[in-house]
Amino acid sequence: MTDTTTAPATATGEGPADARLLAAAARAVDAPDLVLAVSRRGARTVHAGGSAEPGPVGRERLVYELGSASKPFAGLLLARLVAQGRVRYTDRAADLLAPGLPVHPAVRRITLRHLLTHTSGLPGLPADFYPQAVPRWSTDPYGGYPADRVVRAFLRARPRHRPGTRWHYSNFAVSVLGHTLAAATGTPWEVLLHQQVLAPLHLDATRMRPGPAGTEAVGHRRDGTPVPALDTGGFTAAGAVRASPLDLLTFLEAHTGGPGDAGPPVDPTLAAALAEVARPVLRRGWRHAHTHTLTWFRHPSPYGPVLFHAGATLGQQAFLGFRPDTGLAVAATATRRVHRTDTFVATAYALLTETP
Numbered sequence: 567m568t569d570t571t572t573a574p575a576t577a578t579g580e581g582p583a584d585a586r587l588l589a590a591a592a593r594a595v596d597a598p599d600l601v602l603a604v605s606r607r608g609a610r611t612v613h614a615g616g617s618a619e620p621g622p623v624g625r626e627r628l629v630y631e632l633g634s635a636s637k638p639f640a641g642l643l644l645a646r647l648v649a650q651g652r653v654r655y656t657d658r659a660a661d662l663l664a665p666g667l668p669v670h671p672a673v674r675r676i677t678l679r680h681l682l683t684h685t686s687g688l689p690g691l692p693a694d695f696y697p698q699a700v701p702r703w704s705t706d707p708y709g710g711y712p713a714d715r716v717v718r719a720f721l722r723a724r725p726r727h728r729p730g731t732r733w734h735y736s737n738f739a740v741s742v743l744g745h746t747l748a749a750a751t752g753t754p755w756e757v758l759l760h761q762q763v764l765a766p767l768h769l770d771a772t773r774m775r776p777g778p779a780g781t782e783a784v785g786h787r788r789d790g791t792p793v794p795a796l797d798t799g800g801f802t803a804a805g806a807v808r809a810s811p812l813d814l815l816t817f818l819e820a821h822t823g824g825p826g827d828a829g830p831p832v833d834p835t836l837a838a839a840l841a842e843v844a845r846p847v848l849r850r851g852w853r854h855a856h857t858h859t860l861t862w863f864r865h866p867s868p869y870g871p872v873l874f875h876a877g878a879t880l881g882q883q884a885f886l887g888f889r890p891d892t893g894l895a896v897a898a899t900a901t902r903r904v905h906r907t908d909t910f911v912a913t914a915y916a917l918l919t920e921t922p
Contacts, residue, residue, distance in 0.1 A: 581611055587921065588613035594913045597883075597900035598786050599625050601811040604917060605819055607893035612811065616901070621780070626811045628783040629771055630899040631796050633877030635884040636807035637740055638843070639763055639817075641682055641861025644747065645839035646762050652751060655679040659746045664721055672725040680729045681743040682860055683848060687725030687732070688739045694719065695738075704787070704880065708805075709797035716741050716800035733850040733858075737804040744803025755802055766836055767820050772809035774802060782808070785881020786902050793881035793903070805877065811897050818888045818895035821873075844873060844890055867919040869894075874918060876911050878904040885914035894921065 588602045588611060598618035603626065604611050614625035621628075647653045653662075656677050660669045672687060680686040692715075699707035720742045726734070744755045751758055756774050764772050776782050776795045785793045798806040809817070821840055846857045846864055857864040862873035867889070874887030874896075881903050888895040898914035 584611035591913050591917055594909050595900060597902040599783055599901040601626050601899045603811045603815055603897045605815045605895040608819060610815055623780060629777055629781055629808045629810050630783045630884060631879040631882040632807045632884040633805045633879040635875050635877030635886050636805050638861045638875050639807050640740055640803045641843050642839055643759055643763050644682055645842040646835050649835035649838040659742060662746050662750045663717060669721050670724055673723050676729045678743060681739040684733050684735050684739060685730050686739045687727040687729050688723060688736050690736050691738050692719035706797055708799040708801050711799045713745055713800035717745050737801055740804040741801040767817060769813045769816060771813045774806040783901050787881060788903050788905055796879045811899055814886055814897035815895060818886060818897060822888050822893045822895055872918050883910050885911055887918040
């Protein structure tokens with residue numbers, strides 16, 4: 567049950583070649599719904615398939631949960647607010663969230679940059695998150711932990727390390743960033759993201775809440791059982807974005823400079839932000855082999871550096887990536903819960919790193 571569509575083919579015939587490549591890659595992934603999509607400087611090829619019966623809306627037009635692949639949206643938003651002069655990367659989060667409130671000295675030193683780059687010293691999730699989450703871990707772990715609890719947990723936190731000294735992936739930290747930017751601008755996160763990122767890039771099928779019936783992809787457990795739509799509670803900035811694969815290509819094309827559906831960004835602050843989020847800012851790991859930008863993982867490949875981010879929810883997965891030097895972008899979505907033997911991310915990553 568597959569469907570492959572190709573945008574107007576390039577003069578070199580890359581469209582048909584990409585169609586065959588995506589069809590072959592799709593055979594490595596088992597999911598009720600699967601979309602693999604590539605763009606070469608705006609020339610798109612999209613493969614949609616899966617083990618489930620297709621519905622009335624094409625899989626490439628359904629809206630999928632991105633999970634942690636939401637973070638590049640948060641990164642671009644912060645970079646644009648900085649370019650506009652509304653905040654600075656060095657602004658201290660506690661001063662913006664609760665000015666004058668006594669907090670631990672380490673918390674006082676945490677900046678917006680620390681929160682976004684996972685160098686704040688905060689754990690992956692607040693310590694008191696787990697007691698309420700474990701009883702409903704497979705159905706709704708985040709919905710019972712609202713925004714005010716995330717903020718309170720941050721203000722009473724005791725970071726494990728001095729901010730800026732170690733990298734530790736943290737949904738907690740990026741969620742705090744979202745609440746901090748909302749406080750600093752006096753604008754709810756959802757509205758702020760729409761005004762600064764989604765609307766300017768014409769991402770009309772990207773949102774943070776489930777849409778009308780029939781427009782949303784349905785996630786599945788490993789056994790094929792459907793799962794309800796994700797409620798991220800107070801962790802919106804870290805994982806609430808949901809988008810169609812076509813919108814994801816548009817988002818990535820903005821980073822590669824390809825034409826896409828949105829056209830080149832005309833606002834200089836958005837152009838500056840897109841350039842800023844692609845710039846390497848830190849290294850980590852053994853011999854500092856892993857490079858990161860403000861919001862993307864950055865790896866070498868035979869065709870130049872690749873920037874990417876993956877995400878997963880209770881029943882869905884997503885992968886976003888692009889090569890700045892060649893204009894290649896890859897977006898992938900699947901509606902089956904991730905498992906340690908899952909091939910989805912490896913398959914999408916190979917499309918990005920092994921494709922000429």
